[in-house]
Amino acid sequence: xxxxxxxxxxxxxxxxxxxxxxxxxxxxxxxxxxxxxxxxxxxxxxxxxxxxxxxxxxxxxxxxxxxxxxxxxxxxxxxxxxxxxxxxxxxxxxxxxxxxxxxxxxxxxxxxxxxxxxxxxxxxxxxxxxxxxxxxxxxxxxxxxxxxxxxxxxxxxxxxxxxxxxxxxxxxxxxxxxxxxxxxxxxxxxxxxxxxxxxxxxxxxxxxxxxxxxxxxxxxxxxxxxxxxxxxxxxxxxxxxxxxxxxxxxxxxxxxxxxxxxxxxxxxxxxxxxxxxxxxxxxxxxxxxxxxxx
Amino acid sequence: xxxxxxxxxxxxxxxxxxxxxxxxxxxxxxxxxxxxxxxxxxxxxxxxxxxxxxxxxxxxxxxxxxxxxxxxxxxxxxxxxxxxxxxxxxxxxxxxxxxxxxxxxxxxxxxxxxxxxxxxxxxxxxxxxxxxxxxxxxxxxxxxxxxxxxxxxxxxxxxxxxxxxxxxxxxxxxxxxxxxxxxxxxxxxxxxxxxxxxxxxxxxxxxxxxxxxxxxxxxxxxxxxxxxxxxxxxxxxxxxxxxxxxxxxxxxxxxxxxxxxxxxxxxxxxxxxxx
Numbered sequence: 253x254x255x256x257x258x259x260x261x262x263x264x265x266x267x268x269x270x271x272x273x274x275x276x277x278x279x280x281x282x283x284x285x286x287x288x289x290x291x292x293x294x295x296x297x298x299x300x301x302x303x304x305x306x307x308x309x310x311x312x313x314x315x316x317x318x319x320x321x322x323x324x325x326x327x328x329x330x331x332x333x334x335x336x337x338x339x340x341x342x343x344x345x346x347x348x349x350x351x352x353x354x355x356x357x358x359x360x361x362x363x364x365x366x367x368x369x370x371x372x373x374x375x376x377x378x379x380x381x382x383x384x385x386x387x388x389x390x391x392x393x394x395x396x397x398x399x400x401x402x403x404x405x406x407x408x409x410x411x412x413x414x415x416x417x418x419x420x421x422x423x424x425x426x427x428x429x430x431x432x433x434x435x436x437x438x439x440x441x442x443x444x445x446x447x448x449x450x451x452x453x454x455x456x457x458x459x460x461x462x463x464x465x466x467x468x469x470x471x472x473x474x475x476x477x478x479x480x481x482x483x484x485x486x487x488x489x490x491x492x493x494x495x496x497x498x499x500x501x502x503x504x505x506x507x508x509x510x511x512x513x514x515x516x517x518x519x520x521x522x523x524x525x526x527x528x529x530x531x532x533x534x535x536x537x538x539x540x541x542x543x544x545x546x
Numbered sequence: 547x548x549x550x551x552x553x554x555x556x557x558x559x560x561x562x563x564x565x566x567x568x569x570x571x572x573x574x575x576x577x578x579x580x581x582x583x584x585x586x587x588x589x590x591x592x593x594x595x596x597x598x599x600x601x602x603x604x605x606x607x608x609x610x611x612x613x614x615x616x617x618x619x620x621x622x623x624x625x626x627x628x629x630x631x632x633x634x635x636x637x638x639x640x641x642x643x644x645x646x647x648x649x650x651x652x653x654x655x656x657x658x659x660x661x662x663x664x665x666x667x668x669x670x671x672x673x674x675x676x677x678x679x680x681x682x683x684x685x686x687x688x689x690x691x692x693x694x695x696x697x698x699x700x701x702x703x704x705x706x707x708x709x710x711x712x713x714x715x716x717x718x719x720x721x722x723x724x725x726x727x728x729x730x731x732x733x734x735x736x737x738x739x740x741x742x743x744x745x746x747x748x749x750x751x752x753x754x755x756x757x758x759x760x761x762x763x764x765x766x767x768x769x770x771x772x773x774x775x776x777x778x779x780x781x782x783x784x785x786x787x788x789x790x791x792x793x794x795x796x797x798x799x800x801x802x803x804x805x806x807x808x809x810x811x812x813x814x815x816x817x818x819x820x821x
Contacts, residue, residue, distance in 0.1 A: 265640075265725050266640065266644075268636070268725075268726060269637060269639065269640035269725075269729075270636070270637045270640050270641075270652070272629075272633045272636075272692070273633040273634055273636070273637040273692070273696045273700065274637065274652065276633070276689060276690075276692040276693040276696060277656060277659070277693050277696050277697065278693075279693065280667075280671070280689070280690050280692070280693020280694060281659050281662065281667060281693055281697075282655075282659070283674070284667045284670040284671045285659075285662060285666065285667055287670040287673075287674060288666060288667060288669060288670040291669065291670055291673070296673070345565070348558065348562055351558075353555070353558075353559065353562075354559075359562055359566055360812060361804075361808050361812070362566045362569050362570050363565075363569050364811075364812055364815075365569060365570060365573065365804070366569065367750070367815075368750065368754075368800045368801075368804055368811075369797060369800060370753075370754030370755070370756060370772045371754070371756065372756045372772050372775060372776050373754075373772070373775055373793055373796050373797065376775070376779050376789075377573070377576050377793060378572065380575075380576070380579075380591075380786070380789075380790070381572055381575065384587070384588065384591045384786075385575060385591045385592065388590070388591050389592065419568070419569065419572075423569065424815065427812055427815045427816050427819070428815070428816065428819040430816065431816040431819060466819075469819050470819075473819075476661075476663070479663070480663050480664065480665060482665075482756075482757055483756045483772075486756075486776075487776065487779070501665050504665050505665075505668075508668075508669050509761075514669055514673070517669055518669045518670065521665045521666045521668075521669065524663070524665060524666070525662060525663055525665075525666035528661075528663060529662075532661060533661075
């Protein structure tokens, strides 16, 4: 503990050390967040000087907005599929590149590559691949799956988003799983292998249980990123064809900034926040229960 | 036995190479096509260029306003990353070394705020800063990054500072260093590995961010690289050659940095997740 004499000196130290961070944090996150709650009870259109208090109207509006719930349902489906696939692929990759193989560093670097690039650029690259490259290859090789663009078909466009998301995030989660795998104590593994445990048994009985913390982190991160997907959505499909792939985050944006209904948009953002917070907290709570001590 | 596992290892190695190709191929395809004429791209997107169209690059460089977008991105990222690291390190240090109820609440509030998604804040944020005429300004954007980035940075620093022995600082104070001097001379150098981790995470985030800059920066000369890529692609959809070249230009700085700092980047992400 460090303490100083004199109220004024103490206050000055506090201001120097915590002032800038707390001021920025308060004015960028806390005040807009609270003001956002207030906005959900008003009907501001983005232009008028005043906004009127409309009570619970916006929240009733959220429940009546079928497009919101449709895109929310689709987002849930997207999140579920991408979380499962991303983590499965990431874990397999991590397991494969920690076996002491030649050139593992190169493999890691390659798998991580997509995470260096923003969703906007990745979306445009894959738009080109889906619209030109795969269609070209599909027609050349008579593969009906690829002979028309995935992005022109509502169901396939949804899967195109999933493919790109998994491709992008698997490398990131892989890095976290590698860290987890390297933290599995060597002596426990040795003891098990002396006792005659097979590779598969060691994986199921020792490695996976000790990796629960990594799984918690990765599922938490992929859940959050999944729910908030925006950049990729905008650049790969821009919500199309016919709004069929408009995820909830993009819907909120359109509601507020394009339809100019800020009150309703903010109410939807707030409902989204509550649902996402509840889902991630439940996930962390239940996975913590699975954790074991090494 | 040994022979069999060798074959098995060979199969695994080849499988990994195939997966690796899946991960890297989109980038290779992009680079190859960026040198082709539009007609060659649409008629055979998988073929190699017959003649190199450097015009694509000249065209994209010009139309994207590459120099301005690149320098905007560079300024915003460097200033944002440095300021987040500096302020967050000071705050975390203060929280760890002054264990009062108030500091515990403040720390808890920052950690709890991490689950607030940006989408729940963006509308009031634009409204408040718009009414104060603080939009369309790079420094407002940097300031916002400090606000959004500090919770995670404070959290990571907080975990690390707890493990530093207090004696180091006490000795410095005894020798007549002030608080601020002690922090800059003794604490900050010790925090270097954590600073690298936090900087890597923040560079990846700020350099590539799209939604926040798109809301804050409205005029074209303020645009960052992701923003100018977006507008360039959106208004230029017929001619693939320059589009591909534009995307390569956006990728290029990242690829160059990755080539040299690959080890630190992957390590930073690793450390950031373990906390």
